Amino acid sequence: MPAPIRLRELIRTIRTARTQAEEREMIQKECAAIRSSFREEDNTYRCRNVAKLLYMHMLGYPAHFGQLECLKLIASQKFTDKRIGYLGAMLLLDERQDVHLLMTNCIKNDLNHSTQYVQGLALCTLGCMGSSEMCRDLAGEVEKLLKTSNSYLRKKAALCAVHVIRKVPELMEMFLPATKNLLNEKNHGVLHTSVVLLTEMCERSPDMLAHFRKNEKLVPQLVRILKNLIMSGYSPEHDVSGISDPFLQVRILRLLRILGRNDDDSSEAMNDILAQVATNTETSKNVGNAILYETVLTIMDIKSESGLRVLAINILGRFLLNNDKNIRYVALTSLLKTVQTDHNAVQRHRSTIVDCLKDLDVSIKRRAMELSFALVNGNNVRGMMKELLYFLDSCEPEFKADCASGIFLAAEKYAPSKRWHIDTIMRVLTTAGSYVRDDAVPNLIQLITNSVEMHAYTVQRLYKAILGDYSQQPLVQVASWCIGEYGDLLVSGQCEEEEPIQVTEDEVLDILESVLISNMSASVTRGYALTAIMKLSTRFTCTVNRIKKVVSIYGSSIDVELQQRAVEYNALFKKYDHMRPALLERMPVMEKVTTNGPTEIVQTNGETETAVLETKPPHSGLQPGSQANDLLDLLGGNDITPVIPTAPTSKPASAGGELLDLLGDLNLTGSPVSAPAPQISQPPFLPDSSQPLFNDIAAGIPSITAYNKNGLKIDFSFERSNTNPSVTVITIQASNSTELDMTDFVFQAAVPKTFQLQLLSPSSSVIPAFNSGTITQVIKVLNPQKQQLRMRIKLTYNHKGSAMQDLAEVNNFPPQSWQ
């Protein structure tokens, strides 16, 4: 059989292949030849064949059949064989193949070989791919070699020990004695690997860490070595661009970091050297910056004094200005880690960081973006937002979602004004509308609802935004919702903040219908649009028929969600038309779920189910006490079957006739929580005055003075609702003309059985003296039978140190208040 071709011959041949198929063919042919050669147990050419196999393995072809051959090479006496054998073992074998255990004995022998280069091969192989079983078996040998005076072997043994510890941490203890004198070595290789070994031990075991800190006094030793490195003159062997052994310096700095962490004494002992390194290191080349970087990481991690920390952050700030983008990248990553703890120091570099948003490199942009968001605060929010919005405009799509979310969060926390907040949101929606996260839509809607005075402005801007382009779903969803809610403001041209636009009802419906029809609209968006159109039926006056038509068309939509909505809305038009206005009323202000920082939140007195208007008309499945049902209840009317039983209003008639006994019980109906003891602050079933349900104030119902005694005067003023003639809203005002305040003031009222009453929370419980202020409270009275209004009131308060109480009847209600 002819001699197998040489390695270089094979390489040359393979490189001539012009196609993948050709190469594969050559390789297969050669593999076959190698296999038969292996079968013949040919000692002479085994080495050559394995070498070729390794080359083919590097190209990506299977070479597992060479594994055993490697073992044979390792066992050979020839150095050439061993060299290739060990290389093969490192490339082809690992702990997943049981075959590797056969190596253990060979390695053991070679660790004790007379030639240091053989020993070196063995140590290297063990240190690179030794499995835990191998490590256990051979740890003793490694430990022996760790104590040898041969620095060539010592350094390899140290790294081998590191690997052993990583694989079998329990063996750490046995290497401890050998570490005693490691740092006394002059040889840089030994020094370096020793530091690595000590680092590994300290990182893994807090006991070791404590031991090295106290008993071995490691910190002073390391400081000394580092100092020598910096001070010493030029050493050509270890020099890199004028810096002496930067690899060793960096490893020492890293070990110092671990030793100084959470330890005041150690941190103090290294303060000086850290300052020295930070100020004296040359920064013109990458190597100097590598050392500075490690120094900064160490300073930030130990208990360093504040001057040092500021120095560190300033170094990072300088890094940001460096031309080399690797250094900028590294600086941004580190600043991100420190921004929480050293916020003010990082703020000083804000403008540089913001400049990095314009960098070409994607990783740098991302880090800069994250860092920018971390730096936004109340003072810089306007400027920062401008930059970030510009960034949102021009950045890659993968950033847009995160950037949009970040902007929303920051705007929520630090918005200087409502108008600015709305503008910012609008800008994000129009710039990156399709990247906004799904959960942003309800949050935005909530925000818009809360900014009561901006409704007209908001809806106008949103309308203009989708007029041109209704493809961005989140934007369209928010816009549809707003148009549905505030469409009346839109057509009435009420905007204060900017020039109001002229829009007709038809034009508004046009755009909503376009959204409904468009192929670009998601199903959810269509739902929003349909509901918006429906809501407009109570806000628009001339186009109700058109709305009815649109709604009925979708009663046969394929989309089940749309169909259901349309069918129910149709039913609303037909059978429940009297309920429609109240159901589709303006949404009350919603209570914020998350409050972070100084946003102005209009608190409602009670939560309203936000789902009321978005979902189907209430079924009997709603729980008692839900606000929506109280609403229904108030609407009264005999043709509604009472959906939810409210608290039973029956009270035994007292001896006093129709008027109830006030002394024990008060019939405060309409509230589901009717405890026998009267509660004053009832959970109101309707939101308070910030969102008036009764949009009109009945002109000309005269107010009355219901009570006036002992300096306490109570006036009643009245409102009637257009939409429900049975409801009267009474606002009481209590004033105090004496010279002392009245405190703990409580107002209670009772009405005849045919009425229903609800008392909202009073504005306070103190009536200040000298008529300098009043308490206001709202009473809502339902009077379906249009009977004459009568009321008995009970007043309790503290005045001049004593408790006062009085009962009175109010009979002088003007006829307009109840007829």
Add this chain to the structure above:
Amino acid sequence: VCSCSLSCFCLYFPRYASLYFCCAIEDQDNELLTLEVVHRYVELLDRYFGNVCELDIIFNFEKAYFILDEFIIGGEVQDTSKRSAVKAIEDSDMLQETVEEYMNKPAF
């Protein structure tokens, strides 16, 4: 240099003319120093081969590995002296048997 990070390590790709290097490091490793490590390795190759070029590495890949093994073990640098790493390789090369010696020496 480009980089990408995965959850447990980062990849760095320094480029030397037509040669691309790929290096995976862990979280706590100093990225800038890694660039120096790769640079040092190239210097070692250069010293050994004399004006190293791509073809040197292709046709002597096993030597490239040997040099690497004198520079790094188990992911950590073992010697920071340019001279000693190359010297160790050259000495080992001397240990390699000549063809005649190889043929005549018993394997086991």
